Amino acid sequence: MKPRRIDAATRVSSASLTRLCDWRSCLMVVRPETVIRWHRAGWRLLWRYKSKPGRPPIPLELRQLIRRLAAENPLWGEERIANELLLKLGLRVSPRTVRKYMPKRPPGRPSDDQRWSTFLRNHAQEIVACDFFVSVTATFRLFYVFVLIEHGSRRLLHFNVTPHPTAAWTLQQLREALGDGDFRYLLHDCDSIFTRRLDESIKNLGMTVLKSPPHSPKADAICERLIGTIRRECLDWLIPLSESHLRSMLKLWVTHYNRARPHMALSPGVPDPLRKRYYV
Numbered sequence: 001m002k003p004r005r006i007d008a009a010t011r012v013s014s015a016s017l018t019r020l021c022d023w024r025s026c027l028m029v030v031r032p033e034t035v036i037r038w039h040r041a042g043w044r045l046l047w048r049y050k051s052k053p054g055r056p057p058i059p060l061e062l063r064q065l066i067r068r069l070a071a072e073n074p075l076w077g078e079e080r081i082a083n084e085l086l087l088k089l090g091l092r093v094s095p096r097t098v099r100k101y102m103p104k105r106p107p108g109r110p111s112d113d114q115r116w117s118t119f120l121r122n123h124a125q126e127i128v129a130c131d132f133f134v135s136v137t138a139t140f141r142l143f144y145v146f147v148l149i150e151h152g153s154r155r156l157l158h159f160n161v162t163p164h165p166t167a168a169w170t171l172q173q174l175r176e177a178l179g180d181g182d183f184r185y186l187l188h189d190c191d192s193i194f195t196r197r198l199d200e201s202i203k204n205l206g207m208t209v210l211k212s213p214p215h216s217p218k219a220d221a222i223c224e225r226l227i228g229t230i231r232r233e234c235l236d237w238l239i240p241l242s243e244s245h246l247r248s249m250l251k252l253w254v255t256h257y258n259r260a261r262p263h264m265a266l267s268p269g270v271p272d273p274l275r276k277r278y279y280v
Contacts, residue, residue: 058093062085062093066081067101071103077095078098078099079095082095082098085098120151123184124151124152125151125153126152126182126184127185128148128157128186129151129186129187129188129223130146130148130174130187130188130223131223131224132144132145132146132191133147133227133230135161135235135246137239137240137243138239138240138241143161143162143243143246144161144163144164144165145160145250146159146165146170146173147227148173148174148178149222149223149226151187151222153272154222154263154265154271155258156257158177159254161243163243165193167193167195167197167198170193170194171198171202174186175201178207179205184208185209185210186202186207186208186210187210187211187212187220187223188210188211188212189212194211230253233253234249235249257271258271259271
């Protein structure tokens with residue numbers, strides 16, 4: 001907007017105001033961006049002053065009751081305690097609020113329920129995990145590599161390459177790899193390609209689907225470690241030229257991984273040994 005010139009009335013009023021104070025000490029020339037920044041900073045301070053962070057504290061009696069329920073029922077979590085308070089006492093408390101007031105366990109003391117690592121170790125022979133990673137060719141084409149690994153033996157059960165992965169394609173890979181297997185659990189992440197229909201089809205094969213939490217690669221550490229090994233030992237040394245070249249590279253490396261590469265998790269050993277070799 002173009003500024004307008006001041007009129008005579010404005011000049012007279014401005015001259016009159018100069019008699020009240022020293023106008024030179026009040027004059028400050030700033031840029032418009034500076035005024036806007038000051039206004040935003042002032043608004044933040046005002047909003048911080050008016051806002052009270054966090055939720056209002058619950059009554060002391062309710063806090064003591066939550067601690068008592070948690071102490072007398074060590075297997076109950078925040079969801080169970082919140083449901084007990086709602087159904088039996090009519091007190092609606094958020095599970096996160098219950099967790100805030102539950103007694104903390106001493107450091108180093110495990111919980112009374114089964115840990116995720118304990119479950120994976122106890123059922124390693126029945127668990128398979130799958131995931132995707134990408135590979136770029138010399139002509140900058142992007143391909144998706146699907147891998148499926150068995151937890152107990154660390155054997156790479158199946159892999160395939162595609163430029164456009166879909167849920168139907170992924171389901172077909174799982175059917176080909178798990179159709180004759182004796183597995184009970186399939187572990188995968190929360191990627192959108194693992195749709196509800198895919199999980200239902202896996203359940204029809206007699207398996208239970210386990211989803212790792214979002215942004216938690218340690219929950220699927222064995223499959224994530226496999227992908228890192230493929231990159232470090234294969235794809236970081238060779239640049240694939242095409243889809244068929246990438247598939248042939250991985251096929252040779254998978255044979256090496258299953259039959260020749262030693263694994264410290266196997267004390268050490270190989271996932272799929274053809275025969276024992278002894279050297280003197």
